[in-house]
Amino acid sequence: MAASNRQEIRTLAEQVFAQLQDDIVLGVLKPGTRLGEAELASRYGVSRGPLREAIRRLESRKLLQREPHVGARVASLTTDDLVEIYRVREALEGMAARLAAQHMTESEVQGLHDVLSQHEQQQDIKEDTAYFQREGDLDFHYRIIQGSHNQTLIDLLIGELYHLVRMYRYQFSAVTNRPQKALAEHRRIVEAIESGDGDLAEMLMRRHISRARENIELQTQNDSTNT
């Protein structure tokens, strides 16, 4: 539902790539797991050729780590890695918000409002906050990124970086402990985009992501002191 297989898949190598990626992101294959080629080949019902091509592509997306003559392992993200990623997100999504304020069409802005009101309802019904905190939050960010109409930016964020963010969320069942504030920030970002204020949109988006990063850093401190 969220955003997994965007384009039509035709070759076996691409199928294996998509399946293996999902299995890694969703946690079916746990971080650190050794991935033997023979084992994977039989698991997905293909030969080693297409499998190795899929592995190469997943390696360049940092979803698995490879070492020559040793093999591949499912990437295991540390919190430091995630903090690094959030710095990059801050820069790229800030730019995306700025460009979205300039280039978004009316229907795209309307779509933002739809997502927003959807989240507001789910906030009232407090039981299913998981949606907002997982893929729902990402839907909002996806739309703004797409709204930048900058294909390079879109590919970098959605094609490469976001899989790692999603993997982390599934790995640690990560939830934001400030859903109301986050939703309020989303609202103000949409207002800035709607009024075409690129400067403000970028600033608000950067703050929004920066706070999420600080939240991660804080939780890490608590974890280490409690342990």
Place this chain on the structure above:
Amino acid sequence: MAASNRQEIRTLAEQVFAQLQDDIVLGVLKPGTRLGEAELASRYGVSRGPLREAIRRLESRKLLQREPHVGARVASLTTDDLVEIYRVREALEGMAARLAAQHMTESEVQGLHDVLSQHEQQQDIKEDTAYFQREGDLDFHYRIIQGSHNQTLIDLLIGELYHLVRMYRYQFSAVTNRPQKALAEHRRIVEAIESGDGDLAEMLMRRHISRARENIELQTQNDSTNT
């Protein structure tokens, strides 16, 4: 010399990957060229296995475009693509400059000064401005990116984006028509980094790259009106 093969290369697939990448970036293989698998395999003296893995990795770096059952072509960059890339550079290198101001070591700052004075001398000797306008300029940017000490950021910029920038420069023999101003901007960026002013460093870097982008956009307009 500049920055081509950073890590030790052990497997054939990695060798082919590095060679093919260089051949594309440096223009040995011209944009749009069809790359038959059999032809490439004999060209580099390997079989199709390692070759196909190299092709997959180059595809995810956007150095070549592939179509299933048709084949691969050397990517041909349009000016619009480059403008998109410069928007991303503005965001990412702005962040890199901010982080560099916070995290660069003394010796790294010294290295920046060295590059700077090197460029100043080459400016006086006006004959060989090509160095500054090509790899020399990139050296400066590379150092600041490395100075961010954010490996995710470094990988994205140097590992993925910069090959495209370099390819474009070789493709069009692109030169900046404002070398003095660019050098002055470099100087002020180093000052901001040295004084630990992350806000200023980011702002100056963003302006610097933004002006380079405007320069590209202007040249494109002239080209189209003259043609």
Place this chain on the structure above:
DNA sequence: TCAAGATAGATTGTAGACAATATGCGGGTG
């Protein structure tokens, strides 16, 4: 002239074999 089918060419997928290398175990030595 246009459209549908056949053919040629290429790429993609598969299988099997061998070479190259890392890992882990066991024995020997200080």
Place this chain on the structure above:
DNA sequence: CACCCGCATATTGTCTACAATCTATCTTGA
């Protein structure tokens, strides 16, 4: 007892050959 060296094993890396599939072109017929 600890450490180092060498060997066996398993896995990855590579190559060859062939089958399957798709694309594009050419031919043929209406």
